[in-house]
Amino acid sequence: MTIRNRTPGPRIWAACLLIPVALVAVARGAGPDTTANAGSAGLVPGVLDAASAAQAFIATLDQGARAKALYPLGDEEQFGWYYTPVERNGLPLADMTAEQRAAAHDLLQSALSSQGYHKANAIIELERVLGILEGRPERRDPENYFVTIFGEPSPGGAWAWRFEGHHLSLNFSSPSDVLTVTGPAFMGANPARVPSGPKAGWRPLGREEDLARTLLLSFSDEQRGRAVISAEAPSDVLTGNDRRARLDAFEGLPADAMTEAQRTILFDIVHEYVGNMSNDFDWMTRVRNEIPAGDIHFAWAGSPNPEEGHYYRIHSPVFLIEYDNTQNDANHVHSVWRDLENDFGGDALARHYEESDHH
Structure with a gap:
């Protein structure tokens, strides 16, 4: 496989400001029987499937497409992620053959659950809706989504890849044969609720909002x-598209100050984010059993009423969820999941570099 070290092209921000949301999950296995079904190599099925899907995708590419899609692992391009309509590097769907598109979708399905895959495709489909609403269909292109692969995909080696476009940035890293890291993971929706036409009332990210409001009102x-930190919601997610997510302090109501029923709703919100991944088993086990309830904080800002600007976050030392719906008269969602230890492969990928002879 040929990997070319290319200098990233210019990033041109559009006039409208959108917000990055990252969704991150660590996935090792679906449960007790995972290892038994992993095959002779003893690898986790999700890791093997993603590597095989990536290899199959690369096999469809000619030299020109490879020059766009493939980068060395650790290239600076790997750590730049955007959820606004900007110029991007990578291979866009628009430049792919039917065979390549099918392979790209196979790769995406290898990393996402059916829920996550349908959300991702709904976000892409919203481009058509937004183009009609704005009267600028040429600016909102559902084919302007890009696949980029970093390193050489293999079940036992370190590599990473990204699927990204307007309101969608999904970053995946496989530092070893026993760990797949998802993050940053951003999903947005504009409009959050389709106001008219054949898809009137459609809300691809509606559950993220409804669950959080249910918790607040309980x-x-x-x-x-304690939970409401401001009467006014910020204009975007606070951590933006920073390479490393940082907030000054933990704010809001800790989970140990909630009733059992309220904590159940809180965990349902977390699961709505990590459940977009092909396997959420590890993260939900950690959230329920390993992270002290006093370390998980729920914070809300803005109005408690639907169709009025609002923001919330769920923040712990190891993960962060942010959600914001303030733009376009509170009909424009940005949401993100961040793994505060392992975004872009994090510590696990760093250990790979330290322990590998060829780095």
């Missing part, structure tokens, strides 16, 4: 006083 006055 709080007592004292609980709500």
Whole structure:
């Protein structure tokens, strides 16, 4: 496989400001029987499937397509992610043959659950809707989504890849044969609720909003006083598209100050994000059993009412969820999942570089 070290092209920001949301999950296996079904190599099925799908995708590419799609592992291009309509590097769907598109979708399905895959395709389909609503269909192109692969995909080696376009940035890293890291993972929706036409009422990211509002409205006055950190919502997710997500402090109501029923709703919100991945088993086990409830904080800003600007986040030392719906009269969602330890492969990928002779 030929990998060319290319200098990233210019990034041109569009006039409208959108917000990055990252969705990150660590996936090792679906449960106790995973290893038994992993095959003779003892590899986790999801890791093997993703590597095989990536290899199959690369096999469809000619030299020109490879020059666009393939980068060395660790190239600076790997760590630049955008959820706004900017110029991107990588191989766009628009330049792919039917065979290549099918292979690209196979790769995406290898990393996402059916829920996540349908959300990703809904976000892409919203480009057509937004183009009609804006009267600028030429600016909103559902084929302007890119696949980029970093390193050489293999079940036992380190590599990474990204699927990205407007309102969608999904970053995956496989530092070893036993770990797949997802993050940053951003999903957005504009419009959040389609106002008219054949898809009127459609809300691809509606559950993320509804669950969080249900939790907020379940709080007592004292609980709500701690959970609500501002009467006004920020204009975007606070961590933006930074390479490393940082917030100054933990704010809001900790999970150990919630009732059992409220914590169940909180965990349902987390699962709505990590459940977009092909396997959420590890993360939900950690959230429920390994992360102290006092370390998980739910914070809300803005109005509690639908169709009015609002923001929330779920923040712990190891993961962060941000959601914002303020733009376009509160009909424009940005959401993101961040793995605060392993975004872009994080510590696990760093260890790979330290331990590998060829780095």
